[in-house]
Amino acid sequence: MDLHNIRETYNFDSLDTDKLKDSPMGQFQHWFEEYKVLGVKDYNAMAISTVIGDIPECRIVLLKEIRDNGYVFYSNYGSAKGKALESNPNISALFFWREQERQVRISGKVVKIDEKESKSYFETRPYLSKIGAAASNQSRPIGSRKELEEKFNSFTSKYPEGTDVPMPTEWGGYLIIPERYEFWQGREGRLHDRLVFVLEDGHWTIQRIQP
Ligand SMILES: Cc1cc2nc3c(=O)[nH]c(=O)nc-3n(C[C@H](O)[C@H](O)[C@H](O)COP(=O)(O)O)c2cc1C
Structure with a gap:
């Protein structure tokens, strides 16, 4: 299959330091809210990458809470991602907001949230989601669909x-505790805007990088 002729022009918006919110957390929230109102299904989906040994792996999870100090998602601690994060807490999360020609990359480290907090969220889940979580040893093999x-x-x-x-x-x-953000806004002629925030000695530095 030849896909060479698929081409898009990006001209929805621009991003410069004078337009940025005061912090990368604020900027993320601002773009997230602008995306949320479009009503796209699974607008809170993000791809998260983990590394086990020297093998990277990524998958989609749902962002469930934005806190002052980071971003919460839920999963099974014994899953492939759980095992990877146990041995290496470094994580990269990626949001692709196609309708607005935006991409946000957040990297940092994860910590498990309090069991009590997990429980209070678990209790709000629909019955079948609770049963599904209880019945599945996520990422581990099973003989057949019937057995499952x-x-x-x-x-x-x-x-x-x-x-x-x-x-x-x-x-x-x-909880993903962020250490680096990259905000990407598509632009014409592939001269995209890319602004990177890095946490250094407790302060966020900003740098424009080439597209
Ligand atoms: C739209 C969508 C949302 C998902 N949300 C979650 C989630 O919140 N938590 C989760 O553990 N898996 C979620 N998954 C499934 C994961 O992508 C993945 O298959 C699963 O977590 C096992 O990954 P692992 O074997 O790398 O640990 C979602 C998948 C999709 C497509």
């Missing part, structure tokens, strides 16, 4: 709708 469904059904029998589904011990939230 039987496992799921055994959990629905054990915890019928309306009863408390306990949060699996392996399940919980991660």
Whole structure:
């Protein structure tokens, strides 16, 4: 398949230091809110990359909370990403907001959030999402779809709708504590705007980099 002729022009907006919010967190929130109002499905999706050994791996997760000190997503601590983060807490998160020709890259380190906080979020999840999380040892092999469904059904029998589904011990939230942001705005002629914030001695420095 030849895809050489696919070309887009980017001219939705521009980004310069005089337009930036006071902090990268503020700038992220501003762009996030501008994207949110478009009503795109899964507008809170982000690709997160982890490294295990020297192998990088990325996957989509949902951003569930923006805190003053970082970004929360939930997963299974025993999953492939969980194991990678256990041995190497460095993470890179990527948001692609196509409609606005924007990309934001955030890198930093993760910490697990408090179990109590995970529990209070888990309790707000729909019944079937709770059962799904309880029934799945995420990323580990299983013999067949049938086996998976039987496992799921055994959990629905054990915890019928309306009863408390306990949060699996392996399940919980991660907080990404940012150390670097890159804001990318597509521009004409591929002269895109790229502004990078780096945390140095507790202060954010800003640098424009070439497209
Ligand atoms: C739109 C979308 C949202 C997802 N949200 C999550 C999520 O919030 N948490 C999660 O663990 N996996 C989520 N997944 C599944 C992950 O992409 C991935 O398959 C799973 O976490 C296992 O990844 P791992 O084997 O690298 O650990 C989502 C996938 C998609 C496509």
